[in-house]
Structure formats: structure tokens, C-alpha cells
Amino acid sequence: MxxxxxxxxxxxxxxxxxxxxxxxxxxxxxxxxxxxxxxxxxxxxxxxxxxxxxxxxxxxxxPVKCNKKCNKYVETQEGIWVFFEDGTQEFCNILVGADGINSPSKFVI
Known part of the structure; x- marks a missing residue:
């Protein structure tokens, strides 16, 4: 094979x-x-x-953010703003929701 x-x-x-x-x-x-x-x-x-x-x-x-809960994201011409439940936010070029097969992020992303 x-x-x-x-x-x-x-x-x-x-x-x-x-x-x-x-x-x-x-x-x-x-x-x-x-x-x-x-x-x-x-x-x-x-x-x-x-x-x-x-x-x-x-x-x-x-850079990977672990143990964060994404509330929402906003796409702009420059990239993506990600807003987390703890009040923090991050700017990125690529957003990946890697929280498993029963992913709650699939409803947000």
C-alpha cells in the first residue's frame, strides 16, 4: 500500500x-x-x-490562546478582532476554533 x-x-x-x-x-x-x-x-x-x-x-x-471563551469576532480589511468572555480582545489574521468535536465555537465562528 x-x-x-x-x-x-x-x-x-x-x-x-x-x-x-x-x-x-x-x-x-x-x-x-x-x-x-x-x-x-x-x-x-x-x-x-x-x-x-x-x-x-x-x-x-x-501565538495560541488557551482556556479562553470567544464571545464574538469582527472581520475587517486588516484582519480579525476576537473578543473573549473575560473582556480581553486580540487581533489576528487567522481565527481557528480548536475546541473539539462538539465545538461550541462553531456557533460563533
């Missing part, structure tokens, strides 16, 4: 038959870091990757 990790790490997937012959190989674009994700046109792209790989990419040089 072919090793699918390199394909997944380029944020795409190749569909093969049972012996490894390529049946479908959609065009993919490798991302070098999380900031390249901000350049993707919204609603026009999707990405398939392993959760561990996504976590590693997101944590590379990116």
Missing part, C-alpha cells in the same frame, strides 16, 4: 486502487506555514490533513 502521509502533508489526497495505481489526483498546493492559509479565497478551497500535522503547522510560530 502506498504511503499516504506525503500526499496528506501537501493538503490534498490521491485516490488509488487496491494496488496503488492512481485513479484521481486533484491539483494540490503545499503550504509552508499557517500564514499561507490566510491567502486562500474563502469558500473556494478545502483541505484534508491529519489532525497532528494540522496542529503542528498551526503551532509553528503562532
Amino acid at each position: 502506498p504511503n499516504l502521509v506525503p500526499d496528506v502533508e501537501t493538503h490534498g489526497i490521491i485516490i488509488t486502487d487496491q494496488v496503488g495505481n492512481v485513479l484521481l489526483a486533484p491539483p494540490t498546493k503545499p503550504f509552508k506555514n499557517v500564514y499561507e492559509l490566510a491567502k486562500i479565497s474563502r469558500g473556494l478551497s478545502s483541505m484534508i490533513t491529519y489532525r497532528d500535522r494540522l496542529r503542528d503547522v498551526l503551532l509553528e510560530g503562532v
